Amino acid sequence: MTDKTMTPEDVVGRLRSGMTLGIGGWGSRRKPMALVRALLRSEITDLTVVSYGGPDVGLLAAAGRISRLVAPFATLDSIPLEPRFRAARERGAFALTELDEAMFMWGLHAAANRLPFLPVRAGLGSDVMRVNPELRTVTSPYADGEEFVAVPALRMDAALVHLNRADRLGNGQYLGPDPYFDDLFCEAADAAYVSCEQLVESADLAKSGPPQSLLVSRHSVTGVVETPHGAHFTSCVPDYGRDEPFQKLYASTPWPEFAARFLSGPGEHAYQSAVAAWHEEQQR
Numbered sequence: 001m002t003d004k005t006m007t008p009e010d011v012v013g014r015l016r017s018g019m020t021l022g023i024g025g026w027g028s029r030r031k032p033m034a035l036v037r038a039l040l041r042s043e044i045t046d047l048t049v050v051s052y053g054g055p056d057v058g059l060l061a062a063a064g065r066i067s068r069l070v071a072p073f074a075t076l077d078s079i080p081l082e083p084r085f086r087a088a089r090e091r092g093a094f095a096l097t098e099l100d101e102a103m104f105m106w107g108l109h110a111a112a113n114r115l116p117f118l119p120v121r122a123g124l125g126s127d128v129m130r131v132n133p134e135l136r137t138v139t140s141p142y143a144d145g146e147e148f149v150a151v152p153a154l155r156m157d158a159a160l161v162h163l164n165r166a167d168r169l170g171n172g173q174y175l176g177p178d179p180y181f182d183d184l185f186c187e188a189a190d191a192a193y194v195s196c197e198q199l200v201e202s203a204d205l206a207k208s209g210p211p212q213s214l215l216v217s218r219h220s221v222t223g224v225v226e227t228p229h230g231a232h233f234t235s236c237v238p239d240y241g242r243d244e245p246f247q248k249l250y251a252s253t254p255w256p257e258f259a260a261r262f263l264s265g266p267g268e269h270a271y272q273s274a275v276a277a278w279h280e281e282q283q284r
Contacts, residue, residue: 004170006223008038008268011193014223015039015158020048022154022189024161024182025234027054028076028242030174032162032195034230034268036060041267050154052104052180054234055250058084059263062255066094070154072101076247083251100128103151108181110153111188119148159189162231163216164239165208166196170221172214173205176237179215191222197239199226229272245282246275 012035015021025031036056046067051057053074060066062084074085089096099107102122110118119138124147129135138150161182163172172194174182186192194216205214230236233243233250250258262274 001169003168004218004221004224005168005199006193006225008035008195008225008227011035011160011223011225012038012042012044014191014193015042015044017044018046019044019157020050020155022156022159022185023049023051023056024159024180024185025054025056025231026052026178026180027073028078028234028247029054029178030162030176030180030182030231030236031056031234032160032193032230033232033234034227035160035162035193035195035225037263037268037271039065040263050156052101053082053085055082055084055247058082058250061085061088061093063259064093068095068097070097070099070104072099072104076251078242078244079247079251084255097132098128099123099132099151100126103128103149104154105181105184106151107154108184108188110151111155112184115153117150117152120151121148123149123151154188156185156189157191159185159192160195161185161192161216162195162227162236164197164236165200165205166194166216166224166226167200167202167205168224169202170194170216170218170224171202171205172196172216172221172224173208174213174215175209175239176235183215183217183220186216186220192216192220193223193225194221195225195227195230197226197228197230197236199224227268230268232272232275243275246278249278
């Protein structure tokens with residue numbers, strides 16, 4: 001058994017410019033934001049980002065770190081379109097591969113199973129095929145002869161995900177209503193890094209929830225990081241909900257002003273302190 005605990009800076013030290021990086025979670029829900037913020041404090045750039053996009057995509061796009069985004073959407077959930085993604089896309093800051101949600105999921109499945117592609121019906125008869133001319137179709141070799149979209153595997157150099165609990169070996173547990181696809185992100189990547197609200201003993205994972213809540217297995221995890229409130233300002237239920245007032249601030253504040261106040265500090269503690277100070281100001 002190996003202790004896989006790391007700091008956010010340790011994780012970023014394993015990443016390089018030009019990588020294909022997967023980011024788990026969904027929209028503005030359980031995103032590994034502390035790891036994204038650590039990435040922003042580095043010089044890493046020219047990333048291909050694979051994500052059910054939320055503010056992870058928005059922050060990286062605003063900072064000019066993305067060369068290509070592979071995603072079915074980029075949303076803040078309560079704010080339908082991620083505004084910093086939109087602004088970056090409108091100015092042509094990066095290339096976009098936009099896939100149907102089901103196509104994206106099966107691309108993860110293909111990569112997790114080390115297959116070059118998987119056949120799906122999703123996308124047929126839609127503009128997905130028009131805006132992604134590199135996509136191909138395949139014909140069933142059986143009597144039905146049905147045509148499918150051959151969704152390519154979404155292989156990644158590294159994946160970042162956030163879970164409610166984890167042990168030092170890399171086993172990760174979600175306690176909310178939805179696993180999203182964090183297990184697939186980990187299995188589809190060459191290296192996977194799990195941040196969590198709390199590190200616990202392995203035996204305690206079984207006490208916290210049913211067996212199916214043990215979402216991520218240590219065999220697919222390279223490193224684990226304890227980052228309390230590390231999904232902020234996205235939700236990480238049942239530990240906490242989305243910080244809607246702060247999300248509105250993020251969406252409405254000019255990027256240089258937002259980045260200077262909340263992202264220019266030396267580490268995650270500086271960010272959390274700046275957020276706490278802002279909330280205190282709102283109470284006055």
